[in-house]
Amino acid sequence: MSMHYGDTYHELIKELRAALLDERKTAVFYAQLRDISRSFEGVDSFAEARKDELDHAAELTKLLEQLTGSMPEEALQPVCPPSFSNYCEGIRMAIEGESAARVEYKRIIQKTSSREIRGVIKEIFNDEEVHLAKFRKLYEIECRPGYYAESITEDPEITE
Ligand SMILES: [Fe+2]
Ligand SMILES: [Fe+2]
Numbered sequence: 001m002s003m004h005y006g007d008t009y010h011e012l013i014k015e016l017r018a019a020l021l022d023e024r025k026t027a028v029f030y031a032q033l034r035d036i037s038r039s040f041e042g043v044d045s046f047a048e049a050r051k052d053e054l055d056h057a058a059e060l061t062k063l064l065e066q067l068t069g070s071m072p073e074e075a076l077q078p079v080c081p082p083s084f085s086n087y088c089e090g091i092r093m094a095i096e097g098e099s100a101a102r103v104e105y106k107r108i109i110q111k112t113s114s115r116e117i118r119g120v121i122k123e124i125f126n127d128e129e130v131h132l133a134k135f136r137k138l139y140e141i142e143c144r145p146g147y148y149a150e151s152i153t154e155d156p157e158i159t160e
Pocket of ligand 2: 049052053098101127128131
């Protein structure tokens with residue numbers, strides 16, 4: 001039984017570490033999307049989400065410190081944001097990332113009976129839901145159907 005508990009604990013720590021790294025990568029990614037946004041809605045959504053992800057990273061760092069007794073290396077190691085070729089592809093990737101984060105945090109919530117951990121993760125989860133809803137709306141507003149195809153193919157009128 002104690003071994004089972006140990007496995008679960010080990011899994012939980014691993015997932016929290018991975019989540020911390022993800023939050024930090026996402027914050028860098030959203031800073032890039034914020035900087036190339038051309039509408040107030042775009043700047044506002046990505047600036048707010050970036051700030052939230054940094055808060056999440058800080059919360060997860062604190063939690064991991066409490067659980068393991070030391071500063072997780074994921075809090076300091078250099079992170080590299082994903083690459084994207086245009087704004088709308090970036091928004092799509094942000095939507096996918098937020099969806100994946102929701103699934104991941106839900107799994108963490110189900111994996112622990114600690115009220116404290118559940119409380120911290122539930123708050124993060126709620127923020128990700130807000131990000132997801134905003135990015136979906138942003139995509140609808142800024143990225144008309146076919147934007148991808150148009151933006152990645154060279155414009156024949158210009159290259160001619
Ligand atoms: Fe987050
Ligand atoms: Fe988020």
